[in-house]
Amino acid sequence: MPDLRQRFFIEDSPVRGEVVHLEDALQTILAQRDYAPAIKILLGEMLSATALLASTLKIKGRISLQIQAAGTFKWGMAECNHLGEVRALADYEEDPHFTQATDSSTVLQTLVNPVLFINIEPEFGERYQGIVPLDKPTLAGCLMQYYDLSAQIPTRIVLASSQQRSGGILIQLLPRNSEEEQKRVDEDLWPRLTMLTETLKAEELTNLEANEILYRLYNEEDVRLPEAEILKFGCTCSKQRCADALIQIGAAAVRETLESQNPIGMDCQFCNSHYEFTAEEALGLFGEHLS
Ligand SMILES: [Zn+2]
Structure with a gap:
Protein backbone atom coordinates (compact mmCIF):
# COMPACT_ATOMS: atom_id res chain seq x y z
CA MET A 1 0.00 0.00 0.00
CA PRO A 2 1.37 3.45 -0.86
CA ASP A 3 2.03 6.09 1.78
CA LEU A 4 -0.70 8.63 1.34
CA ARG A 5 -3.17 11.07 2.77
CA GLN A 6 -6.74 10.91 1.52
CA ARG A 7 -8.91 13.90 2.31
CA PHE A 8 -12.68 13.52 2.27
CA PHE A 9 -15.77 15.65 2.51
CA ILE A 10 -19.29 14.71 3.44
CA GLU A 11 -21.31 16.44 0.70
CA ASP A 12 -23.51 19.38 1.69
CA SER A 13 -22.23 19.35 5.22
CA PRO A 14 -19.58 21.18 7.26
CA VAL A 15 -17.77 17.90 7.96
CA ARG A 16 -14.32 17.26 6.49
CA GLY A 17 -11.65 14.75 7.29
CA GLU A 18 -8.71 12.72 6.14
CA VAL A 19 -7.12 9.31 6.43
CA VAL A 20 -3.36 8.70 6.39
CA HIS A 21 -1.33 5.59 5.83
CA LEU A 22 2.44 5.30 6.36
CA GLU A 23 4.49 2.24 5.63
CA ASP A 24 7.67 2.82 3.57
CA ALA A 25 8.35 6.19 5.20
CA LEU A 26 7.79 4.75 8.67
CA GLN A 27 10.11 1.83 8.03
CA THR A 28 12.81 4.14 6.62
CA ILE A 29 12.60 6.31 9.74
CA LEU A 30 12.55 3.42 12.20
CA ALA A 31 15.51 1.71 10.49
CA GLN A 32 17.78 4.67 11.23
CA ARG A 33 17.95 3.92 14.97
CA ASP A 34 17.64 0.84 17.10
CA TYR A 35 14.32 1.82 18.69
CA ALA A 36 12.51 -0.24 21.31
CA PRO A 37 9.13 -1.64 20.15
CA ALA A 38 6.90 0.75 22.13
CA ILE A 39 8.96 3.75 20.96
CA LYS A 40 8.44 2.64 17.34
CA ILE A 41 4.71 2.56 17.92
CA LEU A 42 4.69 5.99 19.57
CA LEU A 43 6.75 7.48 16.70
CA GLY A 44 4.36 5.87 14.20
CA GLU A 45 1.39 7.49 15.88
CA MET A 46 3.16 10.85 16.10
CA LEU A 47 3.97 10.65 12.38
CA SER A 48 0.38 9.84 11.46
CA ALA A 49 -0.80 12.68 13.67
CA THR A 50 1.51 15.28 12.05
CA ALA A 51 0.50 14.11 8.58
CA LEU A 52 -3.14 14.62 9.59
CA LEU A 53 -2.55 18.00 11.22
CA ALA A 54 -0.45 19.26 8.29
CA SER A 55 -3.49 18.99 6.06
CA THR A 56 -5.61 21.17 8.36
CA LEU A 57 -3.17 24.05 7.75
CA LYS A 58 -3.41 26.22 4.68
CA ILE A 59 0.23 27.22 4.69
CA LYS A 60 3.52 26.35 3.04
CA GLY A 61 5.85 25.18 5.75
CA ARG A 62 6.00 22.45 8.31
CA ILE A 63 4.26 21.26 11.41
CA SER A 64 5.82 19.18 14.13
CA LEU A 65 4.73 17.44 17.27
CA GLN A 66 7.28 17.27 20.02
CA ILE A 67 7.02 15.44 23.33
CA GLN A 68 9.47 16.49 26.03
CA ALA A 69 9.76 14.81 29.39
CA ALA A 70 12.01 14.04 32.30
CA GLY A 71 12.63 10.37 33.18
CA THR A 72 13.79 7.65 30.80
CA PHE A 73 11.97 9.15 27.79
CA LYS A 74 13.71 12.43 26.94
CA TRP A 75 12.01 13.63 23.81
CA GLY A 76 10.41 12.55 20.58
CA MET A 77 9.40 14.54 17.55
CA ALA A 78 7.64 14.01 14.24
CA GLU A 79 7.32 16.50 11.42
CA CYS A 80 5.43 16.87 8.16
CA ASN A 81 5.74 19.63 5.57
CA HIS A 82 3.40 20.87 2.83
CA LEU A 83 5.11 18.55 0.32
CA GLY A 84 4.03 15.54 2.36
CA GLU A 85 7.57 14.83 3.55
CA VAL A 86 7.78 13.32 7.02
CA ARG A 87 10.60 12.63 9.45
CA ALA A 88 10.85 11.69 13.12
CA LEU A 89 13.32 11.08 15.90
CA ALA A 90 13.31 10.10 19.58
CA ASP A 91 15.82 10.05 22.41
CA TYR A 92 15.37 7.89 25.49
CA GLU A 93 17.23 5.72 27.95
CA GLU A 94 16.70 2.00 28.10
CA ASP A 95 13.59 1.10 30.00
CA PRO A 96 11.99 -2.38 30.20
CA HIS A 97 8.58 -0.74 29.68
CA PHE A 98 9.65 0.32 26.19
CA THR A 99 10.93 -3.12 25.19
CA GLN A 100 8.00 -5.09 26.57
CA ALA A 101 5.04 -2.89 25.73
CA THR A 102 3.05 -3.26 22.54
CA ASP A 103 1.32 0.12 22.72
CA SER A 104 2.22 3.79 23.00
CA SER A 105 0.10 4.44 26.10
CA THR A 106 2.66 2.55 28.18
CA VAL A 107 5.32 5.05 27.07
CA LEU A 108 3.02 7.99 27.78
CA GLN A 109 2.40 6.64 31.30
CA THR A 110 6.14 6.58 32.08
CA LEU A 111 6.63 10.23 31.13
CA VAL A 112 7.71 12.52 33.95
CA ASN A 113 6.52 16.14 33.66
CA PRO A 114 5.64 15.70 29.98
CA VAL A 115 4.74 18.48 27.59
CA LEU A 116 3.51 18.13 24.02
CA PHE A 117 4.35 21.00 21.71
CA ILE A 118 2.66 21.67 18.39
CA ASN A 119 5.04 23.76 16.29
CA ILE A 120 3.90 25.43 13.11
CA GLU A 121 6.67 26.93 11.00
CA PRO A 122 5.46 28.70 7.86
CA GLU A 123 8.05 29.26 5.14
CA PHE A 124 7.25 32.92 5.45
CA GLY A 125 5.70 34.51 8.48
CA GLU A 126 5.61 33.93 12.18
CA ARG A 127 6.11 30.65 13.93
CA TYR A 128 3.46 29.37 16.27
CA GLN A 129 3.85 27.06 19.24
CA GLY A 130 0.94 25.49 21.05
CA ILE A 131 1.37 23.61 24.31
CA VAL A 132 -0.81 20.60 24.93
CA PRO A 133 -1.13 18.89 28.30
CA LEU A 134 -0.28 15.20 28.03
CA ASP A 135 -2.86 14.13 30.57
CA LYS A 136 -4.90 11.64 28.54
CA PRO A 137 -3.96 7.98 28.09
CA THR A 138 -3.53 8.35 24.31
CA LEU A 139 -1.86 10.84 21.98
CA ALA A 140 -5.09 11.10 19.99
CA GLY A 141 -6.98 11.97 23.18
CA CYS A 142 -4.54 14.79 24.00
CA LEU A 143 -4.79 16.23 20.48
CA MET A 144 -8.58 16.10 20.47
CA GLN A 145 -8.65 17.99 23.76
CA TYR A 146 -6.34 20.59 22.23
CA TYR A 147 -8.69 21.16 19.29
CA ASP A 148 -11.74 21.33 21.51
CA LEU A 149 -10.19 23.87 23.89
CA SER A 150 -7.90 25.96 21.67
CA ALA A 151 -9.31 25.86 18.20
CA GLN A 152 -12.89 25.16 19.29
CA ILE A 153 -13.37 22.99 16.25
CA PRO A 154 -15.00 19.70 17.22
CA THR A 155 -12.47 17.08 16.10
CA ARG A 156 -12.18 13.32 16.35
CA ILE A 157 -8.84 11.62 15.82
CA VAL A 158 -8.00 7.93 15.87
CA LEU A 159 -4.35 6.86 15.61
CA ALA A 160 -2.83 3.41 15.36
CA SER A 161 0.60 2.03 14.67
CA SER A 162 2.39 -1.26 14.53
CA GLN A 163 6.15 -1.48 14.13
CA GLN A 164 5.70 -1.63 10.34
CA ARG A 165 2.67 0.52 9.50
CA SER A 166 0.84 3.45 10.96
CA GLY A 167 -2.47 5.03 10.19
CA GLY A 168 -4.76 7.76 11.36
CA ILE A 169 -8.13 9.33 10.71
CA LEU A 170 -9.36 12.81 11.58
CA ILE A 171 -12.80 14.29 11.15
CA GLN A 172 -13.77 17.88 11.90
CA LEU A 173 -16.99 19.81 12.16
CA LEU A 174 -16.09 23.16 10.62
CA PRO A 175 -17.84 26.38 11.54
CA ARG A 176 -20.65 27.16 9.11
CA ASN A 177 -20.72 30.40 7.17
CA SER A 178 -23.87 32.53 7.19
CA GLU A 179 -25.07 31.13 3.86
CA GLU A 180 -24.68 27.57 5.07
CA GLU A 181 -26.50 28.39 8.30
CA GLN A 182 -29.59 29.18 6.25
CA LYS A 183 -29.71 25.62 4.96
CA ARG A 184 -31.43 22.87 6.76
CA VAL A 185 -28.83 20.81 8.55
CA ASP A 186 -28.73 17.20 9.51
CA GLU A 187 -28.31 17.67 13.26
CA ASP A 188 -27.63 14.00 13.72
CA LEU A 189 -24.74 13.94 11.22
CA TRP A 190 -21.86 14.82 13.55
CA PRO A 191 -22.85 12.50 16.42
CA ARG A 192 -23.46 9.72 13.89
CA LEU A 193 -20.08 10.21 12.18
CA THR A 194 -18.11 10.43 15.42
CA MET A 195 -19.76 7.28 16.69
CA LEU A 196 -18.91 5.46 13.47
CA THR A 197 -15.34 6.75 13.52
CA GLU A 198 -14.80 5.43 17.01
CA THR A 199 -15.75 1.93 15.92
CA LEU A 200 -12.59 1.72 13.83
CA LYS A 201 -10.17 -0.90 15.13
CA ALA A 202 -6.41 -0.32 15.31
CA GLU A 203 -5.63 -3.12 12.85
CA GLU A 204 -8.18 -1.77 10.35
CA LEU A 205 -6.47 1.61 10.51
CA THR A 206 -2.99 0.17 9.93
CA ASN A 207 -3.89 -2.58 7.43
CA LEU A 208 -6.69 -1.30 5.21
CA GLU A 209 -6.55 1.10 2.29
CA ALA A 210 -7.96 4.56 2.91
CA ASN A 211 -10.89 4.01 0.53
CA GLU A 212 -11.79 0.77 2.24
CA ILE A 213 -11.71 2.44 5.66
CA LEU A 214 -13.94 5.27 4.44
CA TYR A 215 -16.34 2.81 2.83
CA ARG A 216 -16.60 0.69 5.97
CA LEU A 217 -17.29 3.74 8.12
CA TYR A 218 -19.38 6.05 5.99
CA ASN A 219 -20.99 4.01 3.19
CA GLU A 220 -24.38 5.47 4.12
CA GLU A 221 -23.09 9.01 3.54
CA ASP A 222 -22.34 10.93 0.38
CA VAL A 223 -18.54 11.05 0.59
CA ARG A 224 -16.48 13.13 -1.86
CA LEU A 225 -12.82 12.21 -2.33
CA PRO A 226 -10.30 14.59 -3.89
CA GLU A 227 -7.14 13.04 -5.30
CA ALA A 228 -4.95 11.43 -2.62
CA GLU A 229 -1.69 13.12 -1.67
CA ILE A 230 1.56 11.16 -1.52
CA LEU A 231 3.48 11.05 1.76
CA LYS A 232 7.18 10.18 1.85
CA PHE A 233 10.24 10.30 4.02
CA GLY A 234 12.16 13.52 3.52
CA CYS A 235 14.81 15.35 5.43
CA THR A 236 15.33 19.10 5.31
CA CYS A 237 18.95 18.99 6.43
CA SER A 238 21.61 20.68 4.25
ZN1 LIG B 1 18.89 14.87 7.38
Whole structure:
Protein backbone atom coordinates (compact mmCIF):
# COMPACT_ATOMS: atom_id res chain seq x y z
CA MET A 1 0.00 0.00 0.00
CA PRO A 2 1.37 3.45 -0.86
CA ASP A 3 2.03 6.09 1.78
CA LEU A 4 -0.70 8.63 1.34
CA ARG A 5 -3.17 11.07 2.77
CA GLN A 6 -6.74 10.91 1.52
CA ARG A 7 -8.91 13.90 2.31
CA PHE A 8 -12.68 13.52 2.27
CA PHE A 9 -15.77 15.65 2.51
CA ILE A 10 -19.29 14.71 3.44
CA GLU A 11 -21.31 16.44 0.70
CA ASP A 12 -23.51 19.38 1.69
CA SER A 13 -22.23 19.35 5.22
CA PRO A 14 -19.58 21.18 7.26
CA VAL A 15 -17.77 17.90 7.96
CA ARG A 16 -14.32 17.26 6.49
CA GLY A 17 -11.65 14.75 7.29
CA GLU A 18 -8.71 12.72 6.14
CA VAL A 19 -7.12 9.31 6.43
CA VAL A 20 -3.36 8.70 6.39
CA HIS A 21 -1.33 5.59 5.83
CA LEU A 22 2.44 5.30 6.36
CA GLU A 23 4.49 2.24 5.63
CA ASP A 24 7.67 2.82 3.57
CA ALA A 25 8.35 6.19 5.20
CA LEU A 26 7.79 4.75 8.67
CA GLN A 27 10.11 1.83 8.03
CA THR A 28 12.81 4.14 6.62
CA ILE A 29 12.60 6.31 9.74
CA LEU A 30 12.55 3.42 12.20
CA ALA A 31 15.51 1.71 10.49
CA GLN A 32 17.78 4.67 11.23
CA ARG A 33 17.95 3.92 14.97
CA ASP A 34 17.64 0.84 17.10
CA TYR A 35 14.32 1.82 18.69
CA ALA A 36 12.51 -0.24 21.31
CA PRO A 37 9.13 -1.64 20.15
CA ALA A 38 6.90 0.75 22.13
CA ILE A 39 8.96 3.75 20.96
CA LYS A 40 8.44 2.64 17.34
CA ILE A 41 4.71 2.56 17.92
CA LEU A 42 4.69 5.99 19.57
CA LEU A 43 6.75 7.48 16.70
CA GLY A 44 4.36 5.87 14.20
CA GLU A 45 1.39 7.49 15.88
CA MET A 46 3.16 10.85 16.10
CA LEU A 47 3.97 10.65 12.38
CA SER A 48 0.38 9.84 11.46
CA ALA A 49 -0.80 12.68 13.67
CA THR A 50 1.51 15.28 12.05
CA ALA A 51 0.50 14.11 8.58
CA LEU A 52 -3.14 14.62 9.59
CA LEU A 53 -2.55 18.00 11.22
CA ALA A 54 -0.45 19.26 8.29
CA SER A 55 -3.49 18.99 6.06
CA THR A 56 -5.61 21.17 8.36
CA LEU A 57 -3.17 24.05 7.75
CA LYS A 58 -3.41 26.22 4.68
CA ILE A 59 0.23 27.22 4.69
CA LYS A 60 3.52 26.35 3.04
CA GLY A 61 5.85 25.18 5.75
CA ARG A 62 6.00 22.45 8.31
CA ILE A 63 4.26 21.26 11.41
CA SER A 64 5.82 19.18 14.13
CA LEU A 65 4.73 17.44 17.27
CA GLN A 66 7.28 17.27 20.02
CA ILE A 67 7.02 15.44 23.33
CA GLN A 68 9.47 16.49 26.03
CA ALA A 69 9.76 14.81 29.39
CA ALA A 70 12.01 14.04 32.30
CA GLY A 71 12.63 10.37 33.18
CA THR A 72 13.79 7.65 30.80
CA PHE A 73 11.97 9.15 27.79
CA LYS A 74 13.71 12.43 26.94
CA TRP A 75 12.01 13.63 23.81
CA GLY A 76 10.41 12.55 20.58
CA MET A 77 9.40 14.54 17.55
CA ALA A 78 7.64 14.01 14.24
CA GLU A 79 7.32 16.50 11.42
CA CYS A 80 5.43 16.87 8.16
CA ASN A 81 5.74 19.63 5.57
CA HIS A 82 3.40 20.87 2.83
CA LEU A 83 5.11 18.55 0.32
CA GLY A 84 4.03 15.54 2.36
CA GLU A 85 7.57 14.83 3.55
CA VAL A 86 7.78 13.32 7.02
CA ARG A 87 10.60 12.63 9.45
CA ALA A 88 10.85 11.69 13.12
CA LEU A 89 13.32 11.08 15.90
CA ALA A 90 13.31 10.10 19.58
CA ASP A 91 15.82 10.05 22.41
CA TYR A 92 15.37 7.89 25.49
CA GLU A 93 17.23 5.72 27.95
CA GLU A 94 16.70 2.00 28.10
CA ASP A 95 13.59 1.10 30.00
CA PRO A 96 11.99 -2.38 30.20
CA HIS A 97 8.58 -0.74 29.68
CA PHE A 98 9.65 0.32 26.19
CA THR A 99 10.93 -3.12 25.19
CA GLN A 100 8.00 -5.09 26.57
CA ALA A 101 5.04 -2.89 25.73
CA THR A 102 3.05 -3.26 22.54
CA ASP A 103 1.32 0.12 22.72
CA SER A 104 2.22 3.79 23.00
CA SER A 105 0.10 4.44 26.10
CA THR A 106 2.66 2.55 28.18
CA VAL A 107 5.32 5.05 27.07
CA LEU A 108 3.02 7.99 27.78
CA GLN A 109 2.40 6.64 31.30
CA THR A 110 6.14 6.58 32.08
CA LEU A 111 6.63 10.23 31.13
CA VAL A 112 7.71 12.52 33.95
CA ASN A 113 6.52 16.14 33.66
CA PRO A 114 5.64 15.70 29.98
CA VAL A 115 4.74 18.48 27.59
CA LEU A 116 3.51 18.13 24.02
CA PHE A 117 4.35 21.00 21.71
CA ILE A 118 2.66 21.67 18.39
CA ASN A 119 5.04 23.76 16.29
CA ILE A 120 3.90 25.43 13.11
CA GLU A 121 6.67 26.93 11.00
CA PRO A 122 5.46 28.70 7.86
CA GLU A 123 8.05 29.26 5.14
CA PHE A 124 7.25 32.92 5.45
CA GLY A 125 5.70 34.51 8.48
CA GLU A 126 5.61 33.93 12.18
CA ARG A 127 6.11 30.65 13.93
CA TYR A 128 3.46 29.37 16.27
CA GLN A 129 3.85 27.06 19.24
CA GLY A 130 0.94 25.49 21.05
CA ILE A 131 1.37 23.61 24.31
CA VAL A 132 -0.81 20.60 24.93
CA PRO A 133 -1.13 18.89 28.30
CA LEU A 134 -0.28 15.20 28.03
CA ASP A 135 -2.86 14.13 30.57
CA LYS A 136 -4.90 11.64 28.54
CA PRO A 137 -3.96 7.98 28.09
CA THR A 138 -3.53 8.35 24.31
CA LEU A 139 -1.86 10.84 21.98
CA ALA A 140 -5.09 11.10 19.99
CA GLY A 141 -6.98 11.97 23.18
CA CYS A 142 -4.54 14.79 24.00
CA LEU A 143 -4.79 16.23 20.48
CA MET A 144 -8.58 16.10 20.47
CA GLN A 145 -8.65 17.99 23.76
CA TYR A 146 -6.34 20.59 22.23
CA TYR A 147 -8.69 21.16 19.29
CA ASP A 148 -11.74 21.33 21.51
CA LEU A 149 -10.19 23.87 23.89
CA SER A 150 -7.90 25.96 21.67
CA ALA A 151 -9.31 25.86 18.20
CA GLN A 152 -12.89 25.16 19.29
CA ILE A 153 -13.37 22.99 16.25
CA PRO A 154 -15.00 19.70 17.22
CA THR A 155 -12.47 17.08 16.10
CA ARG A 156 -12.18 13.32 16.35
CA ILE A 157 -8.84 11.62 15.82
CA VAL A 158 -8.00 7.93 15.87
CA LEU A 159 -4.35 6.86 15.61
CA ALA A 160 -2.83 3.41 15.36
CA SER A 161 0.60 2.03 14.67
CA SER A 162 2.39 -1.26 14.53
CA GLN A 163 6.15 -1.48 14.13
CA GLN A 164 5.70 -1.63 10.34
CA ARG A 165 2.67 0.52 9.50
CA SER A 166 0.84 3.45 10.96
CA GLY A 167 -2.47 5.03 10.19
CA GLY A 168 -4.76 7.76 11.36
CA ILE A 169 -8.13 9.33 10.71
CA LEU A 170 -9.36 12.81 11.58
CA ILE A 171 -12.80 14.29 11.15
CA GLN A 172 -13.77 17.88 11.90
CA LEU A 173 -16.99 19.81 12.16
CA LEU A 174 -16.09 23.16 10.62
CA PRO A 175 -17.84 26.38 11.54
CA ARG A 176 -20.65 27.16 9.11
CA ASN A 177 -20.72 30.40 7.17
CA SER A 178 -23.87 32.53 7.19
CA GLU A 179 -25.07 31.13 3.86
CA GLU A 180 -24.68 27.57 5.07
CA GLU A 181 -26.50 28.39 8.30
CA GLN A 182 -29.59 29.18 6.25
CA LYS A 183 -29.71 25.62 4.96
CA ARG A 184 -31.43 22.87 6.76
CA VAL A 185 -28.83 20.81 8.55
CA ASP A 186 -28.73 17.20 9.51
CA GLU A 187 -28.31 17.67 13.26
CA ASP A 188 -27.63 14.00 13.72
CA LEU A 189 -24.74 13.94 11.22
CA TRP A 190 -21.86 14.82 13.55
CA PRO A 191 -22.85 12.50 16.42
CA ARG A 192 -23.46 9.72 13.89
CA LEU A 193 -20.08 10.21 12.18
CA THR A 194 -18.11 10.43 15.42
CA MET A 195 -19.76 7.28 16.69
CA LEU A 196 -18.91 5.46 13.47
CA THR A 197 -15.34 6.75 13.52
CA GLU A 198 -14.80 5.43 17.01
CA THR A 199 -15.75 1.93 15.92
CA LEU A 200 -12.59 1.72 13.83
CA LYS A 201 -10.17 -0.90 15.13
CA ALA A 202 -6.41 -0.32 15.31
CA GLU A 203 -5.63 -3.12 12.85
CA GLU A 204 -8.18 -1.77 10.35
CA LEU A 205 -6.47 1.61 10.51
CA THR A 206 -2.99 0.17 9.93
CA ASN A 207 -3.89 -2.58 7.43
CA LEU A 208 -6.69 -1.30 5.21
CA GLU A 209 -6.55 1.10 2.29
CA ALA A 210 -7.96 4.56 2.91
CA ASN A 211 -10.89 4.01 0.53
CA GLU A 212 -11.79 0.77 2.24
CA ILE A 213 -11.71 2.44 5.66
CA LEU A 214 -13.94 5.27 4.44
CA TYR A 215 -16.34 2.81 2.83
CA ARG A 216 -16.60 0.69 5.97
CA LEU A 217 -17.29 3.74 8.12
CA TYR A 218 -19.38 6.05 5.99
CA ASN A 219 -20.99 4.01 3.19
CA GLU A 220 -24.38 5.47 4.12
CA GLU A 221 -23.09 9.01 3.54
CA ASP A 222 -22.34 10.93 0.38
CA VAL A 223 -18.54 11.05 0.59
CA ARG A 224 -16.48 13.13 -1.86
CA LEU A 225 -12.82 12.21 -2.33
CA PRO A 226 -10.30 14.59 -3.89
CA GLU A 227 -7.14 13.04 -5.30
CA ALA A 228 -4.95 11.43 -2.62
CA GLU A 229 -1.69 13.12 -1.67
CA ILE A 230 1.56 11.16 -1.52
CA LEU A 231 3.48 11.05 1.76
CA LYS A 232 7.18 10.18 1.85
CA PHE A 233 10.24 10.30 4.02
CA GLY A 234 12.16 13.52 3.52
CA CYS A 235 14.81 15.35 5.43
CA THR A 236 15.33 19.10 5.31
CA CYS A 237 18.95 18.99 6.43
CA SER A 238 21.61 20.68 4.25
CA LYS A 239 25.14 21.98 4.49
CA GLN A 240 23.67 25.49 4.67
CA ARG A 241 21.59 24.54 7.72
CA CYS A 242 24.69 23.09 9.39
CA ALA A 243 26.53 26.33 8.57
CA ASP A 244 23.68 28.27 10.20
CA ALA A 245 24.05 26.10 13.31
CA LEU A 246 27.79 26.83 13.45
CA ILE A 247 27.12 30.55 13.11
CA GLN A 248 24.64 30.23 15.96
CA ILE A 249 27.19 28.71 18.37
CA GLY A 250 29.65 31.49 17.53
CA ALA A 251 33.24 31.97 16.36
CA ALA A 252 34.86 31.23 19.72
CA ALA A 253 33.13 27.86 20.09
CA VAL A 254 33.91 26.95 16.46
CA ARG A 255 37.63 27.80 16.95
CA GLU A 256 37.67 25.65 20.09
CA THR A 257 36.02 22.73 18.28
CA LEU A 258 38.58 22.96 15.47
CA GLU A 259 41.40 22.36 17.96
CA SER A 260 40.12 18.84 18.61
CA GLN A 261 38.17 18.18 15.41
CA ASN A 262 39.38 19.32 12.01
CA PRO A 263 37.44 19.12 9.77
CA ILE A 264 34.32 19.62 11.91
CA GLY A 265 31.94 16.73 11.24
CA MET A 266 28.19 17.09 11.68
CA ASP A 267 25.68 14.26 11.41
CA CYS A 268 21.98 14.67 10.75
CA GLN A 269 20.16 12.63 13.37
CA PHE A 270 17.10 12.25 11.16
CA CYS A 271 18.71 10.77 8.05
CA ASN A 272 22.33 10.01 9.04
CA SER A 273 23.71 12.39 6.40
CA HIS A 274 27.23 13.54 7.22
CA TYR A 275 28.50 17.09 6.61
CA GLU A 276 32.05 18.34 6.97
CA PHE A 277 33.53 21.78 7.40
CA THR A 278 37.26 22.34 6.94
CA ALA A 279 38.87 24.92 9.21
CA GLU A 280 38.88 27.33 6.28
CA GLU A 281 35.18 26.82 5.59
CA ALA A 282 34.19 27.01 9.25
CA LEU A 283 36.18 30.17 9.97
CA GLY A 284 35.07 31.64 6.65
CA LEU A 285 31.52 31.67 8.05
CA PHE A 286 32.72 34.39 10.41
CA GLY A 287 34.82 36.20 7.82
CA GLU A 288 37.95 34.84 9.45
CA HIS A 289 40.96 33.19 7.85
CA LEU A 290 43.39 30.52 8.95
CA SER A 291 46.25 32.18 10.78
ZN1 LIG B 1 18.89 14.87 7.38
